Structure formats: C-alpha cells, structure tokens
Amino acid sequence: MKAIVSKKYGSPDVLEVTEMEKPIPTDNQVLVKTHASSVNYGNLVLLKGEPFLARFAFGLLKPKYMIPGGDIAGQVEAVGKDVKLFSVGDQVFGDLSGCGWGGFAEYVAVPENALAIKPDNMSFEEAAAVPMAAVTALQGLRDKGKIQSGQKVLINGASGGVGTFAVQIAKSFGAEVTGVCSTRNIDILRSIGADHIIDYTKENFTQNSERYDLILAVNGSHPISEYKRTLRPNGIFVHVGGSESQLFQSMVLGPWISMTGSKKIGSFLQRANQNDLVVMKELLEAGKVRPVIDKRYKLDEVPEAFKYFDEGHAQGKVVITV
Known part of the structure; x- marks a missing residue:
C-alpha cells in the first residue's frame, strides 16, 4: 500500500511517499480501506515535534508514529474475530489519535472503539473532516x-x-x-x-x-x-x-x-471518544452540523496540504482524498 511516512521531526518536506505492507488486523482490530483523511493541528505537532513537551508522547528524538493522520473515513475490508460492532463492507469514520495514528495511508488497522458508522448523508471526504x-x-x-x-x-x-x-x-x-x-x-x-x-x-x-x-x-x-x-x-x-x-x-x-x-x-485537550463520534453522526444526519471544507489534496500531495494548513488561514478543513 501507499503511505505518507515521517522518519524525523521537521517541516512538511520530511514527509515521504512510501510503499509498505498492508496491515493485518489483530483479533480486536478492523482493517479499513481509507477513502479520505484530513489535517488537524495535532498532525502538525506530530510532524514538527513542537511544542517540545509533546515529544514525551510522540517520541523524544524521532516520531514514534511514522504515519501521521488522525481522521479517516473509509470502508471495512476485514475484521478480527473479536470485533462485534462492524462487518466487512461497513462505511466508517474515526479518530486514530488515541491508537497510533496512521490515517495518511491506503489501509489502516485500528481498534473498533476508534470508529463509528459514517453518516448516511456525508461523502467520505465530508466525514473525514469531522472526527478530531x-x-x-x-x-x-x-x-x-x-x-x-x-x-x-x-x-x-x-x-x-x-x-x-x-x-x-x-x-x-x-x-x-x-x-x-x-x-x-x-x-x-x-x-x-x-x-x-x-x-x-x-x-x-x-x-x-x-x-x-x-x-x-x-x-x-x-x-x-x-x-x-x-x-x-x-x-x-x-x-x-x-x-x-x-x-x-x-x-x-x-x-x-x-x-x-x-x-x-x-x-482543554481533546480525547478520542467513540460515543462522541456517534453524537456527531446524529447531529450531521439531522442537518444541525455540516463540515466546511476549504481545500482537497491527493495522498501524494500531503506535504503541500501541510504547508497550506501551517499558514494558519484555512477556511474550515483541509481534506486528503486517498
């Protein structure tokens, strides 16, 4: 699979497009074929290692999580034997910031509690703009x-x-x-x-x-x-x-x-929460909330997406179409 990898802290220029093995889900994991992701401030912290205190969570000298990307939306391709909430073919969205990141890749294996069923009235790109x-x-x-x-x-x-x-x-x-x-x-x-x-x-x-x-x-x-x-x-x-x-x-x-x-x-520091994803799904389906999307980039354009986001003038969300 294709993935965006960061092997050291720095500017968006340190990001590399890399071919990697597709992950195999463990017993309690869901394998998601990623259709879209989005950029958040937490992604910048993970990329730059700044502020320095963040490195105690993300890796002191180099990133502990090589593939950034917290928000995803996609389709379930496989499930571990202990997974109860999802089946192959389900369309899902989720926040991976509490379970190893990895959203800027064509596939990602995540615990089922990081995901919720995608809102029916949202595209994958719109849903990926939501979680974090x-x-x-x-x-x-x-x-x-x-x-x-x-x-x-x-x-x-x-x-x-x-x-x-x-x-x-x-x-x-x-x-x-x-x-x-x-x-x-x-x-x-x-x-x-x-x-x-x-x-x-x-x-x-x-x-x-x-x-x-x-x-x-x-x-x-x-x-x-x-x-x-x-x-x-x-x-x-x-x-x-x-x-x-x-x-x-x-x-x-x-x-x-x-x-x-x-x-x-x-x-205040946000924490990934499955129940809150469900709350947002209900608000989105009721038409009370909608994502505002500024720009869309392709997976191999993630460095450019980071540079734009880092300028601090994004109007709403910056989305990555995988």
Missing part, C-alpha cells in the same frame, strides 16, 4: 464549558476547522453565538448560522461592552486578563488553541483565577 475537530469543539463546549441553552457564547477563531464546528454545535445547544474572524471569512460564519460576527481586523471584542457566559478560544493571542474581563459573572473561558503564551497563562493563572473568583479559566 468536531469532537474537540463538542467536548470543549459541553464538557469543559458546561454550555446551556440561552447562553451567550463567543467562539474566537470561528472560521477554522474546530471553530466552524464549534459555532454549529453551540447553536445546536440553543446558545446565542458570536463568531470572531477576519473579513474574508464573514460569509462562512453567516452560512453556518452565527448570530453575530465580529471582524477582528476592525474591532477588538475584548474592548467592547458585551459580556459572555462562555468563550471558546480556538485562535488568537489575547491575554487571559482580557478574556476574564469579557466574561459574565460565573462565566467560563476554555482555551483550545491559540498562542503558546495564552496556553501558558491559562494553565498557570487559570486555576488561581478559578479558585479565587466566580469566573472559570481553563485549558
């Missing part, structure tokens, strides 16, 4: 942010992969959603149902008088003090992505702020 980004948004809003119907919710970085899902998921919970983006992305936020849109090139949302029950920061570099000021009493700030300075502040200052006042500040 959508579940990150879901867990950040629901589990860390304790989102409730009627709340005022702000998504900073609303036009990227996680952000476009966060806007729609927050709407599905009955929240009044404000999305922050640049001028070029305003139409995207309108198309996915944002109630209010702030163009950060013209307005600093931390300087106006509006206050929010929940802020999900997917991008940006505002100091934690500015986010705190923008929260309502008992409001919650959740850091999902942004500057390293912001992450450091949320990890170090967040617990102190949370203990000494009514406002809660915290960071």
